[in-house]
Amino acid sequence: xxxxxxxxxxxxxxxxRKLRTILTVLGVVIGTASIIVMVSIGIGQNRSLxxxxxxxxxxxxxxxxxxxxxxxxxxxxxxxxxLEDFLAxxxxxxxSPRLNFNVVMKQGAYxxxxxxLIGVDRATLEKIPLGEGRLPDKDAESLEFVVGNTVITNFxxxxxQEYYWETQKIPEVDFMNQPLFTIFDRDSxxxxxxxxxxxxxxxxxxxxxMVEGDINTWNQYSYGVYCDIDALKATLKKIFRNKVIPxxxxxKNGKPYSEFCYEEVFVNVDxxxxxxxxxxxxxxxxxxxxxxxxxVESMQQQSRTTQLVxxxxxxxxxxxAAIGIANTMMMSIYERTKEIGVLxxxxxxxxxxxxxxxxxxxxxxxxxxxxGIILSYAVSFLINKVAGNAMGNYYYYGSSVExxxxxxxxxxxxxxxxxxxxxxxxxGFLPALRAMKLSPLAAIRNE
Amino acid sequence: MAGKEPxxxxxxxxxxxxxxxxxxxxxxxxxxxxxxxxxxxxxGTSGSGKSTMLNMLxxxxxxxxxxxxxxxxxxxKLSENQLVKFRREKxxxxxxxxxxxxxxxxxxxxxLPLSFRGVPKKVxxxxxxxxxDLVGLKTQxxxxxxxxxxxxxxxxxxxxxxxxxxxxxxxxxxxxxxxSHTSAEVMELxxxxxxxxxxxxxxxxxxxxxATFADRIFHIIDGKIVKVEERDHSxxxxxxxxxxxxxxxxxxxxxxxxxxxxxxxxxxxxxxxALETLRQKEIQQVEQP
Numbered sequence: 001x002x003x004x005x006x007x008x009x010x011x012x013x014x015x016x017r018k019l020r021t022i023l024t025v026l027g028v029v030i031g032t033a034s035i036i037v038m039v040s041i042g043i044g045q046n047r048s049l050x051x052x053x054x055x056x057x058x059x060x061x062x063x064x065x066x067x068x069x070x071x072x073x074x075x076x077x078x079x080x081x082x083l084e085d086f087l088a089x090x091x092x093x094x095x096s097p098r099l100n101f102n103v104v105m106k107q108g109a110y111x112x113x114x115x116x117l118i119g120v121d122r123a124t125l126e127k128i129p130l131g132e133g134r135l136p137d138k139d140a141e142s143l144e145f146v147v148g149n150t151v152i153t154n155f156x157x158x159x160x161q162e163y164y165w166e167t168q169k170i171p172e173v174d175f176m177n178q179p180l181f182t183i184f185d186r187d188s189x190x191x192x193x194x195x196x197x198x199x200x201x202x203x204x205x206x207x208x209x210m211v212e213g214d215i216n217t218w219n220q221y222s223y224g225v226y227c228d229i230d231a232l233k234a235t236l237k238k239i240f241r242n243k244v245i246p247x248x249x250x251x252k253n254g255k256p257y258s259e260f261c262y263e264e265v266f267v268n269v270d271x272x273x274x275x276x277x278x279x280x281x282x283x284x285x286x287x288x289x290x291x292x293x294x295x296v297e298s299m300q301q302q303s304r305t306t307q308l309v310x311x312x313x314x315x316x317x318x319x320x321a322a323i324g325i326a327n328t329m330m331m332s333i334y335e336r337t338k339e340i341g342v343l344x345x346x347x348x349x350x351x352x353x354x355x356x357x358x359x360x361x362x363x364x365x366x367x368x369x370x371x372g373i374i375l376s377y378a379v380s381f382l383i384n385k386v387a388g389n390a391m392g393n394y395y396y397y398g399s400s401v402e403x404x405x406x407x408x409x410x411x412x413x414x415x416x417x418x419x420x421x422x423x424x425x426x427x428g429f430l431p432a433l434r435a436m437k438l439s440p441l442a443a444i445r446n447e
Numbered sequence: 448m449a450g451k452e453p454x455x456x457x458x459x460x461x462x463x464x465x466x467x468x469x470x471x472x473x474x475x476x477x478x479x480x481x482x483x484x485x486x487x488x489x490x491g492t493s494g495s496g497k498s499t500m501l502n503m504l505x506x507x508x509x510x511x512x513x514x515x516x517x518x519x520x521x522x523x524k525l526s527e528n529q530l531v532k533f534r535r536e537k538x539x540x541x542x543x544x545x546x547x548x549x550x551x552x553x554x555x556x557x558x559l560p561l562s563f564r565g566v567p568k569k570v571x572x573x574x575x576x577x578x579x580d581l582v583g584l585k586t587q588x589x590x591x592x593x594x595x596x597x598x599x600x601x602x603x604x605x606x607x608x609x610x611x612x613x614x615x616x617x618x619x620x621x622x623x624x625x626x627s628h629t630s631a632e633v634m635e636l637x638x639x640x641x642x643x644x645x646x647x648x649x650x651x652x653x654x655x656x657x658a659t660f661a662d663r664i665f666h667i668i669d670g671k672i673v674k675v676e677e678r679d680h681s682x683x684x685x686x687x688x689x690x691x692x693x694x695x696x697x698x699x700x701x702x703x704x705x706x707x708x709x710x711x712x713x714x715x716x717x718x719x720x721a722l723e724t725l726r727q728k729e730i731q732q733v734e735q736p
Binding site for chain 2 (some may be wrong): 001002004005012013016338339342343344345346347348349350352439440441443444
């Protein structure tokens with residue numbers, strides 16, 4: 001028999017039993033839609049997570065900390081020569097050190113006694129989204145910096161002792177147009193506060209820019225005050241000439257090292273696959289190291305598990321639909337025993353009869369899958385519309401990603417369609433075999 | 448019958464069914480030869496083994512013992528797949544209860560066996576249409592089985608058996624569901640087909656009168672052929688030769704209207720249709736001088 005004739009015949013048989021076909025198809029529709037929607041929720045979450053992380057670009061970087069330093073014989077120093085060693089590790093593309101230094105800043109009546117200046121390299125500075133102003137100039141005469149959009153809330157009124165978190169009144173600090181009095185030597189500052197010694201020297205510093213957003217929005221740069229690392233080093237060296245720079249480790253004899261030690265270093269790896277190798281290489285040297293890739297992997301593992309569980313729940317209803325298909329096909333074969341007998345007497349090949357019934361079952365799966373896809377896109381749209389609005393936008397890693405709770409990639413829709421057809425064929429298999437084996441004598445018998 | 452080419456040769460055929468502990472001999476050593484172009488009937492009472500005989504000749508059942516050679520092929524050795532192929536290529540079948548597919552109209556039903564052979568749709572519908580012309584169903588080609596009388600349905604059945612141009616046509620009580628008038632017509636049609644198209648036809652019936660339409664009659668009792676009767680149809684063949692297909696058609700159409708089929712298995716002809724046919728008939732009669 002020709003393929004077109006097989007299709008025409010099996011479609012005709014389904015059409016003949018419209019109501020029963022529709023009911024069976026409905027089962028597949030619900031089964032397919034529930035699988036797609038369930039899996040799409042898992043995918044949607046995973047996707048939001050990945051987008052957020054990709055945006056922050058931390059998937060291929062390893063964070064190295066320098067904890068527990070400053071004492072012991074074999075202390076490890078996270079300094080420039082160590083960075084050279086890191087660069088020598090295979091797959092490492094670049095390193096980006098961070099130098100943190102705490103200062104006191106004052107403007108008018110407002111003061112912040114614990115403000116962290118973060119010295120970063122040029123490449124990192126350039127990633128900071130600026131709301132206004134410009135990036136700090138490396139060769140500026142006095143140290144320039146970019147202020148995080150929520151930093152202002154750390155200032156308080158020195159006279160009235162009013163804190164932002166008490167009054168919810170935004171301190172009157174103007175970073176962009178007014179200079180800030182900055183004290184680098186906080187030890188001396190505290191001593192002078194308690195009446196001992198003279199107050200340390202104040203420097204007038206000017207912000208060059210602000211991180212974008214107001215005090216209620218949040219990104220990974222909101223809390224920090226960023227400046228160029230080389231400019232920070234130069235400034236510190238100038239201020240603490242021949243003295244130990246606060247926060248920096250000392251040699252046994254109490255003298256400072258000639259090189260700066262960094263708080264943390266970001267080691268950038270060429271590919272995500274190599275992150276683990278680099279991570280263990282650094283840990284072997286003796287540093288605490290951490291990578292988002294680890295976290296992401298565990299998150300992905302978790303979301304895979306979620307997807308499996310959700311998909312499993314959906315699969316139950318598709319399984320019920322499969323039983324429905326098998327039942328419908330079986331019924332239809334019982335009803336058509338005589339007709340099948342006639343086909344056989346007239347010389348319809350056994351294989352053709354089997355194909356005929358498999359096709360009917362596959363048709364049910366196909367139509368059900370197709371309608372199921374349409375239904376699940378509608379449901380997905382509704383979920384995102386209703387639940388998405390209720391939840392607002394997600395914030396991962398400080399970068400905002402448009403919330404999509406449920407996301408149906410084309411491959412999922414196609415796979416679900418294929419799966420529905422496969423389920424149809426599988427559930428139609430036994431009935432089809434049965435039809436094939438029916439005796440042609442059924443046609444002769446006269447009831 | 449000497450000098451004729453044998454189409455079916457049956458030798459020493461046994462079929463034994465087990466019913467509980469008992470063995471029932473449905474066929475008990477049958478020998479028969481049927482020649483090309485013959486119209487044979489196998490006649491016997493119910494339980495005589497005549498249906499078993501036909502099933503075996505058509506390859507629907509396997510014999511317990513013995514050989515069946517049909518069109519040069521020993522079918523008792525064939526697998527089920529090969530038997531299907533054998534039926535598809537060599538055999539036409541006419542059923543008692545017509546067994547037309549209810550979802551298909553007359554032409555499609557006739558074209559069905561051709562589709563099993565992979566004949567393209569256009570070709571097979573054209574051929575089927577020609578066959579329906581031959582059996583005298585020019586106007587009902589698009590009718591579904593439930594829109595036709597029993598006699599018309601069996602004509603479609605005959606056309607369906609003929610369309611594949613088979614070596615042999617088997618008919619299993621072809622008139623069992625028809626009244627005597629319609630039965631005679633269908634028998635007449637089958638005779639015509641056998642003579643005009645030079646086909647071999649084997650018919651099974653319990654009706655001795657219907658069996659007399661055949662050239663040779665095999666009487667079967669308790670699984671054995673007890674008598675072979677030969678009839679010379681040369682005299683009444685003249686009559687049937689004189690009757691053209693068109694006349695046959697008109698005759699049957701008239702009878703269909705005047706005496707609607709009483710058979711319970713069929714739906715009565717719709718009155719509007721009957722009226723329409725009557726009107727056309729009147730027009731024809733007026734036009735004829």
